[in-house]
Amino acid sequence: MAQVEKRGGLLRKSSAYKKPLKEKVVLMYDEIFMTEDPSKCSPRFWEELFLMKVNLEYLEGKLESLDGEELMKIKENINCLFQHCIQALGEEHPIRVVNALQTLCALIRGVHQKNKSTSGFDIINMLMGFDKAELCMKNLMESLDSLLCAEGSESLKSLCLKLLLCLVTVTDNISQNTILEYVMINSIFEAILQILSHPPSRREHGYDAVVLLALLVNYRKYEGMGLVIAQALSEYNRQYKDKEEEHQGGFFSALTNMVGSMFIADAHEKISVQTNEAILLALYEAVHLNRNFITVLAQSHPEMGLVTTPVGPAPATPATPLGTTPPSADVISSVELPLDADVQTSNLLITFLKYSSIVMQDTKDEHRLHSGKLCLIILTCIAEDQYANAFLHDDNMNFRVNLHRMPMRHRKKAADKNLPCRPLVCAVLDLMVEFIVTHMMKEFPMDLYVRCIQVVHKLLCYQKKCRVRLHYTWRELWSALINLLKFLMSNETVLLAKHNIFTLALMIVNLFNMFITYGDTFLPTPSSYDELYYEIIRMHQSFDNLYSMVLRLSTNAGQWKEAASKVTHALVNIRAIINHFNPKIESYAAVNHISQLSEEQVLEVVRANYDTLTLKLQDGLDQYERYSEQHKEAAFFKELVRSISTNVRRNLAFHTLSQEVLLKEFSTIS
Secondary structure (H helix, E strand, C coil): CCCEEEECCEEEECCCCCCCEECHHHHHHHHHCCCCCCCCCCCCHHHHHCCCCCCHHHHHHHHHHCCHHHHHHCHHHHHHHHHHHHHHCCCCCHHHHHHHHHHHHHHHHHHHCCCCCCCCCCHHHHHCCHHHHHHHHHHHHHHHHHHHHCCCCHHHHHHHHHHHHHHHCCCCCHHHCCHHHHHHHCCCHHHHHHHHHCHHHHHHHHHHHHHHHHHHCCCCHHHCCHHHHHHHHHHHHHHHHHHCCCCCCCHHHHHHHHHHHHHCCCCCCCCCCCCCHHHHHHHHHHHHHCHHHHHHHCCCEECCCCCCCCCCCCCCCCCCCCCCCCCCCCCCCCCCCCCCCCCCEECHHHHHHHHHHHHCCCCCCHHHHHHHHHHHHHHHHHHHCHHHHHHHCCCCCEECCCCCCCCCCCCCCCCHHHCCCEEHHHHHHHHHHHHHHHCCCCCCCHHHHHHHHHHHHHHHHHHHHHCCCCCCCHHHHHHHHHHHHHHHHHCHHHHHCCCCHHHHHHHHHHHHHHHHHHHHHHCCCHHHHHHHHHHHHHCHHHHHHHHHHHHHHHCCCCCCHHHHHHHHHHCHHHHHHHHHHHHHHHHHHHHCCCCCCCHHHHHHHHHHCCCCCCCCCCCCCCCCCCCCCCCCCHHHHHHHHHHHHHHHHHHHHHCCCCCHHHHHHCCCCC
């Protein structure tokens, strides 16, 4: 007997004497693509259609193959199909519901390809008609809300979320997606939050729900639409806090699990980890729009990676698009691990810092550059927040944070066991120092360096304001900053062709001025303040060279005159320290016949001559401009959301709408 092959909606027999036969569902699709109403000749047409297994590839391809004019000719049938899909969502038989959801996904995706300004039609009109759009979308959103909130099939809930993601990503620019007006009016946020607060549902659908929220919050956010989600999250935070018990799971602890599982990877060597901008955007929106989320950063849980998973060879799979890959269900499991005295505790902030240390190692790739920038923006928001700073600097909350460090020839890999337990602000500073040290290269990431220095400055402002004496190895920061100044000077010509390096130089100099002027209020010990002076004196040649460079450019009538002049004025106290102590150190060496003084001998001279040192009071050192997304960062986020939206849509096209699981689950109709 001849074997039957299925290809492209056709049933083929291997015999060359038989013509290919089309599947019945394909024949029914063809009737829809005629200009006449298919139900005229077959009254049970729509009822039978939703009993047929959906052929996504054929339906979507058929829609894409028609030009705008051809599609407009069958608009009535498309509208009718869309409406019958919505009606089928209320059916008792799950097969009908599944097929209706699948068909809606194919319709939306297929018509999207024609949603161009030159095609002469609007996607809303094409799918449902302007006159019926409001009622259609109301019924659709109510049906999706019911399915998401019901105790029924998890597969149906998954498909509902896929459909919502299709709706959200219809356009590359999410703010131009007019369908979202109806999504916002008929809010489904409660249903999404219910999924995120229910452990089994969260385990199955947490990733899609979080990405959906991250995209929705960007819909016309500057017009206030983002406030809707901010209020919803604030209300959920309040409820969560009221009901929270020790070690009890919730949405945000699940997000911690999710972020941890996706972001952290073994990094014995320099590795390449695919960035996940979608989940990172969700974290940014939560921190930026809803400052109540800051409290969640501190919630402790056992360190990620304690759950053992079967070890086996990983299957070779194609790389999935950026920012669209959900974690496996077992990773998002809400099962709470027992706390043990020997188990390192963690929290979302630690997980984020570790992720940042991976992403920020290599910023040459565009996506990694964007992810690194977003990481620094998130850290900026955290560094400005009073509560976050209180937690970061809490001496009673110590953690061992194993940041990933870029392999470098001149340094050994630090042993994990030797990492001390310290307040989390130390890990933030370590991350900033690590970035400063490892990115002095030809393709200089100026924007990231500016943001990095700003984070350090804001942390110092908090320490000065609250008189927090942090026990940190400040010398590492001072050394990194001085080396960065040396790099700017040695690459002056190349860098000035692309960047205003004096903005960065001024920020670095003012960090030193911050230590000089206010260091006695936040450095841990008097000897720490002495060490600051020692480093400035020891590296005086670098500061002398910087002064010579900015003086040269500030006295010329060039484009850098004003910028260089600001650095010249900022160096006044550093030069005063150098000019005051250097002669005394040289005199001490001459009197004692010592060719090279030890550090302790230099410190002895410094301590003996503080009283005669005169410094100028510099205003505004502890002031900064607060982060504002609008205007300055609007273009970045618009492009980021466009990229995420495009990739989510692309990923949905290939494998996330598979019917196999659904058909197995609903193999029979009761």
